[in-house]
Amino acid sequence: MTVLILCRERTEDVVKLLGGLAAKGITACAASPAEVSFSMQSGKALKVYVGSEPIRPVLVFGWVSLQAREMGLALLQAFEKAGVPVINSAAVLSAGQSKMINSIVLHHHGCRHADTIVVTNEAALNKLLPEVGLPCVVKPLIGAKGMDVRLIKNAEELWRHARLQFARGDAVYLQRELAKPDRDIRVRVFDYEADFAFYRYLSPDGFTTNLSTGGAWQACELTGEMKAVAERCARLMQAPVCGVDLIETEDGFSVIEVNTTPAFSWPNDDNVEDVCRLIENRLGAA
Structure with a gap:
């Protein structure tokens, strides 16, 4: 029996997650949507393949985005319908990756949002x-x-x-456009508990702060207010694994968005253990 990490590609996050799960004695494999196939025969159990190799997934870790999103979400829904636990689920990933749904959820529940x-x-x-x-x-x-x-x-x-x-x-x-400092804050949340926060500073484009666009980072204190805002947002989006992005304003924190496929290794590899523990707990509860 295997934990399947359904991902866009084998990023550093995925490689470190595979290593962390192996250290706990949990068998896991990573695959893109293009590598996953199903066989359904009358009277027989659903068969799942990665490439041409059969696997028996007991849990799927949903981590698809961008060009893998459409087929990835369909596969996650298929696993859910087949009774295989999925985190983050297709609905959570779909909502989190949609700027419109993100904003509607935050607005509907009264979160401070641009x-x-x-x-x-x-x-x-x-x-x-x-x-x-x-x-x-x-x-x-x-x-x-x-x-x-x-x-x-x-x-x-x-x-x-x-x-x-x-x-x-x-x-x-x-x-x-919000008046803001030259940085924002990413708060990482695992199993609905905020665990780590860091500043993200402007990238060379002079506007975005994403580390993927060249933004710099610096660890910051996870305050009680940050923790409360981030954990509330995670629950509103029903996302056990997420990154909540905040802007500091004169009136407190304003939520930019809730990212449901955030990086969870660099710049703090300790968070890989948080994801491993979440998966281990879900397997124990199944």
Whole structure:
């Protein structure tokens, strides 16, 4: 019996997680969605294959995003329907990777969050733009690692971007620019408990703070307020593993988003053990 890590690719996180689980005596393997196959025959148990090798998954760790997202979410749903426990589940990953759903959940539950509009046509954009103003932040509806997140400073640039999106049948997601320091805060949460926090400083692009875009980091104290905000957000998103991104404002912390496929190794490899412990606990409860 095997723990299957369904991932986009074998990142450093995945490699270290495999090593951590092996150290606990837990058999695990990693696969991308393109490597997983099913066989269903009348009267027989579901068969799962990685490549051409059969496995018996007792738990699936869902870690798919970007180009692996569509098929990955379908596979996670399939495992759930077949009675195999999944963390993070397809619904959690789907909601967390959608900027729109992220914002709606945070807004609905009264979390402090930047003013946001999601518009699908020029008339709506013309009417709602004053609610976020210019300059404003544009983000892709589905995205990760700071990709295509940028500050739009004038109406000409905004309308050029919006019309391209509308022509493709896509919505436009815009947020009010918040007055902020040159950093934000990532809080890592495991099994709904905040464990580690660090500052993320501006990357060379002068706007994003993602480590993947060259942002620098520095460990920071995990305060009681950070912990409470991050753990509440994790529960609202039903995400046992997540990263909650915060901005420091004069009135306290504002939530940027809840990332449901965050890095959990570098810059603090201790967090790999947190994920291993979560998986071990779930196996024990099954």
